[in-house]
Amino acid sequence: MEEVKKEFKPQAIVEVLEDGPIKITGNFMVSDSKRDIMDSPEEVYLCRCGRSGNKPYCDGSHKT
Numbered sequence: 001m002e003e004v005k006k007e008f009k010p011q012a013i014v015e016v017l018e019d020g021p022i023k024i025t026g027n028f029m030v031s032d033s034k035r036d037i038m039d040s041p042e043e044v045y046l047c048r049c050g051r052s053g054n055k056p057y058c059d060g061s062h063k064t
Contacts, residue, residue, distance in 0.1 A: 021058035
């Protein structure tokens with residue numbers, strides 16, 4: 001019997017941008033450990049430098 005391969009369709013795509021934030025697009029939810037932040041955007045940029053004044057979101061502080 002021939003194996004039927006299913007096409008992989010991700011619900012979200014995670015991209016680590018060079019010298020920048022993590023970009024997530026698709027169908028996903030963002031929440032913090034205290035459940036203070038609950039968001040379901042279609043696209044988000046998450047800080048990975050630690051300088052953002054709007055964590056967990058990137059505010060461009062890494063550029064300075």
